[in-house]
Amino acid sequence: MRVRCRPRHAAGLAALAAAGLALAGCGSIDSSEADLQAGKRLFIQSCGSCHALQDAGTTATIGPDLDDAFRASRDAGFEETQFAGITRRWIEIAQAPMPRNLVVGQDADDVAAYVAAVAGRSQRSAVRPPPNLDQAPRDATATIDATPSEPDEGE
Numbered sequence: 001m002r003v004r005c006r007p008r009h010a011a012g013l014a015a016l017a018a019a020g021l022a023l024a025g026c027g028s029i030d031s032s033e034a035d036l037q038a039g040k041r042l043f044i045q046s047c048g049s050c051h052a053l054q055d056a057g058t059t060a061t062i063g064p065d066l067d068d069a070f071r072a073s074r075d076a077g078f079e080e081t082q083f084a085g086i087t088r089r090w091i092e093i094a095q096a097p098m099p100r101n102l103v104v105g106q107d108a109d110d111v112a113a114y115v116a117a118v119a120g121r122s123q124r125s126a127v128r129p130p131p132n133l134d135q136a137p138r139d140a141t142a143t144i145d146a147t148p149s150e151p152d153e154g155e
């Protein structure tokens, strides 16, 4: 697969990686040609036995809940094309127990575009609720000092 790295995506992708999404590629796919209905059908068939995704009505817990996986990044304003690129890449380079290339070609694009379109839009997870900052220890809500510190001597 040809992976394109566009500089304008660099910051967002770094943040996605920091948000805990295992990110092995740096491309995004053009999902404007994707068939979301086909993607949904294929997702239920090929992915639903392991992944929960509210829009698809799947509830399996072998793999991560994909609403939870993408929610924080969606809330932070990342683009759907980036989610599609990550999902497409996962399909190709999946780690066991997730089999690789369960769907290929246009089917894979359709699944990736479908996941990107719906994941993380569901209600907040009941399994792992978002942090309640009011009840967090004081340290966790302390204002971050953004002033760069002086480099250590010798660097």
Ligand code: HEC
Pocket: 020, 021, 022, 043, 046, 047, 048, 049, 050, 051, 062, 063, 064, 066, 069, 086, 087, 090, 091, 095, 096, 097, 098, 099, 102, 103, 111, 112, 115
């Ligand atoms: C046999 C079970 C299984 C199937 C089928 C499966 N997955 Fe997975 N998937 C997993 C597991 C387990 C992980 C976590 C792997 C890891 O963290 O190393 C995962 C991870 C992922 C991730 C990354 C989630 C994250 O939190 O970063 C995505 C995206 C994903 N799968 C999409 C899919 C799609 C799309 C399909 C269908 C084409 C699919 N999976 C089919 C088990 C499965």
